[in-house]
Amino acid sequence: QVALDRRDEMDVEGWKVGDPVPYAALANAFALIEATTKRIEKTSLLTSLMLLVIQRRKAGDTDSLLKTVYLCINRLCPDYTGIELGIGESLLIKAIGESTGRSLQLIKADLKKEGDLGLVAMNSKNMQKTLFKPKPLTVPFVFSNLKEIALSAGHSSQGKKVSIVTKLLAACKGEEAKYIVRSLEGKLRIGNAERTVLVGLAHAAVLAEQERSGKKWSTEKLASRLEEGASIVKSVYSELPNYDAVVPALLIVGVNKLREECKLTPGVPLKPMLAKPTKAIGEVLDRFEGKRFTCEYKYDGERAQVHKLADGTVGVFSRNSEDMSKKYPDLVEQLPHCIKENTKSFVLDAEAVAIDRATGKLMPFQELSKRKRKDVKVEDIQVRVCLFAFDLLYLNGEPQLHRNLTERRELLRQHFEPVDFEFQFAKSSDCENTEDIQAFLDESVKDGCEGLMVKMLESEASYYEPSRRSVNWLKLKKDYLAGVGDSLDLVVVGGYYGKGKRTNVYGAFLLACYDADSEEYQTICKIGTGFSEEALAAHYTALQPLETDKARGDVKVGGAKPDVWFEPKVVWEVLTADLSLSPVYTAAQGLIEERGVSLRFPRFLRVRDDKGADDATGPDQVAEMYERQVLAQGGGQKKKKGD
Ligand code: ATP
Numbered sequence: 001q002v003a004l005d006r007r008d009e010m011d012v013e014g015w016k017v018g019d020p021v022p023y024a025a026l027a028n029a030f031a032l033i034e035a036t037t038k039r040i041e042k043t044s045l046l047t048s049l050m051l052l053v054i055q056r057r058k059a060g061d062t063d064s065l066l067k068t069v070y071l072c073i074n075r076l077c078p079d080y081t082g083i084e085l086g087i088g089e090s091l092l093i094k095a096i097g098e099s100t101g102r103s104l105q106l107i108k109a110d111l112k113k114e115g116d117l118g119l120v121a122m123n124s125k126n127m128q129k130t131l132f133k134p135k136p137l138t139v140p141f142v143f144s145n146l147k148e149i150a151l152s153a154g155h156s157s158q159g160k161k162v163s164i165v166t167k168l169l170a171a172c173k174g175e176e177a178k179y180i181v182r183s184l185e186g187k188l189r190i191g192n193a194e195r196t197v198l199v200g201l202a203h204a205a206v207l208a209e210q211e212r213s214g215k216k217w218s219t220e221k222l223a224s225r226l227e228e229g230a231s232i233v234k235s236v237y238s239e240l241p242n243y244d245a246v247v248p249a250l251l252i253v254g255v256n257k258l259r260e261e262c263k264l265t266p267g268v269p270l271k272p273m274l275a276k277p278t279k280a281i282g283e284v285l286d287r288f289e290g291k292r293f294t295c296e297y298k299y300d301g302e303r304a305q306v307h308k309l310a311d312g313t314v315g316v317f318s319r320n321s322e323d324m325s326k327k328y329p330d331l332v333e334q335l336p337h338c339i340k341e342n343t344k345s346f347v348l349d350a351e352a353v354a355i356d357r358a359t360g361k362l363m364p365f366q367e368l369s370k371r372k373r374k375d376v377k378v379e380d381i382q383v384r385v386c387l388f389a390f391d392l393l394y395l396n397g398e399p400q401l402h403r404n405l406t407e408r409r410e411l412l413r414q415h416f417e418p419v420d421f422e423f424q425f426a427k428s429s430d431c432e433n434t435e436d437i438q439a440f441l442d443e444s445v446k447d448g449c450e451g452l453m454v455k456m457l458e459s460e461a462s463y464y465e466p467s468r469r470s471v472n473w474l475k476l477k478k479d480y481l482a483g484v485g486d487s488l489d490l491v492v493v494g495g496y497y498g499k500g501k502r503t504n505v506y507g508a509f510l511l512a513c514y515d516a517d518s519e520e521y522q523t524i525c526k527i528g529t530g531f532s533e534e535a536l537a538a539h540y541t542a543l544q545p546l547e548t549d550k551a552r553g554d555v556k557v558g559g560a561k562p563d564v565w566f567e568p569k570v571v572w573e574v575l576t577a578d579l580s581l582s583p584v585y586t587a588a589q590g591l592i593e594e595r596g597v598s599l600r601f602p603r604f605l606r607v608r609d610d611k612g613a614d615d616a617t618g619p620d621q622v623a624e625m626y627e628r629q630v631l632a633q634g635g636g637q638k639k640k641k642g643d
Helices: 023-034 039-056 063-072 089-100 104-114 117-127 139-151 157-170 176-185 194-213 219-239 243-253 255-261 281-287 329-338 365-369 405-415 434-446 478-484 533-546 619-632
Strands: 274-277 293-298 302-308 314-317 346-355 384-395 423-425 451-456 469-477 487-497 506-515 520-527 564-566 571-575 578-582 596-600 603-607
Touching: 023 039, 023 063, 023 139, 023 176, 039 063, 039 194, 063 139, 063 194, 063 243, 089 104, 089 117, 089 157, 089 176, 104 117, 117 176, 139 157, 139 176, 157 176, 194 219, 194 243, 194 255, 219 243, 219 255, 243 255, 281 434, 281 469, 293 434, 293 469, 302 329, 302 384, 314 329, 329 384, 329 423, 346 365, 365 603, 384 405, 434 451, 487 520, 487 533, 487 619, 506 533, 506 619, 578 619, 596 619
Parallel strands: 274 469, 384 423, 520 596
Antiparallel strands: 293 451, 302 314, 302 346, 346 384, 451 469, 487 506, 487 564, 487 571, 506 520, 571 603, 578 596
16 A cells, blocks of 8 residues: 555645646656656556546546546557657757757757757756746646647648647756657657556556545455456456547446446457467477367468458558558458458458469568558559458457357358458368378468467367467467577667678667566677678668667667667567577576576578567567477576577
């Protein structure tokens, strides 16, 4: 209870019930959150902030909490709407100059020294003598201005953006400028993972309910209510990742009725279920022993979540909930051909795969990655896609997540119809023994797939688990079996200039995994062999605009210092021969032992355009891979020499 209540530390003088939320309260909370690395403390700080907002709101107001939540995760709308914060550094420098009267040179020099424009803005503001007292910033005011900036597009919008930022900065006090500028840059850098915000939101709702009831709950009751509330809010949000729906419902119907109120809804993409890697067929049988399971082809394309609303609207969403309808107009056009008459609304989980229509052969993912992301015209498309559906998450007004896979698959087959080269059910075989799995795996590879996905068929274990990397889905890739090791998705955080012919490009790169809990990038290896001249030139073009002088605050530095740092954005899929403990790299530090884990002989496979930096492999997966390797080697070589 003591640790829970931090309201006094962030409260703002004069903030009365019914007033708009002062932005200063958020800035106070952000500063406290930034100052601690303890997740539990971050949670209680967020809880306290949201509890204050709930208690000070006007009766019936849901907007103040909604906007507070959005600002805490630095978003303005659900991410699938594509409206994002992220304004260029030079515009921000200009606005800081205009609002503080400092020269651009001085601001740039400070930036070089500090590596954080937010801090530079705050210090610049605090150096300035203000003659008049600006009107305090409020959450609705900041929110609507940020939204205006995010929505204004085109070259002529630059002046407008600068003038809005200048206006906001002029009104900043204390640490506000730091957070406003970081918000505008696209990342708050306070280690505020979305999961923590969800838990804070749930806890605040439970505590508000307790205070309203006027009863004092026992410590045990309170603890169990908090835990239950957090689990409800997290699971509801994973089905319906839309705060516009979840936050008002939470305030109106309360935590306990939230599940009935907020369910999966076509048009709102959910984060897909993911699989755990397995290294050998025997491992599949060990994990699924005695249970019914199915093997499906693991197609080598792009994940596509296809939504059809009852009004006929169709949406195709990526693994990251990006709207891909403009990238796949052919898919949208083909879709009606495979829908049976009894199918009104649905959400399909599927893989879009490039297909050669002359031969029916499947083509690798690289074919799809050549497509533009937007404004693709059907008549210009060279290589068409075929949709391979493997799951049905919603049908005719009802979510299907809590049915077992056998039933979901049955419904899928009853409501859709295969169409040559356009729509197919993922090829499957309900294998039972090693020989059958091996034969099906070989067949999948022959047919141009990456391997198999093995899935539980029965019981609750086979329910669809949005946003989870679940043990009930296993992936068996041919690469793993070849003994070359698992592949990882890593973020490129640094570059080393090349030598000889390669001095104009980067010749090697520093890669990192991403820890969603601490929101930090942990370095894992340097990679520099096996790139062609063309590949290096292409990487240079993609990475050069992301260059920074200093490592960003959320990069846990380790390994040879690169010549340049990058904004963590670009994700590469990398293979490794081996993982080893390392005294210098920071990946998974503390998970196996104090030392981190690094990759030996990493090999670049491909750029993962479909993944954001937040989707990169996590330290827990890295540790798991390392431990599996130790087991496979007989457990005797745990302490390897680091590189
Ligand atoms: P990868 O890097 O192997 O694509 P990932 O991290 O994107 O992995 P995983 O859960 O590890 O996701 O692997 C599952 C991916 O494989 C899905 O995201 C999907 O795009 C693809 N896939 C292809 N065929 C299937 C299938 N039959 N069932 C589920 N996913 C499939």
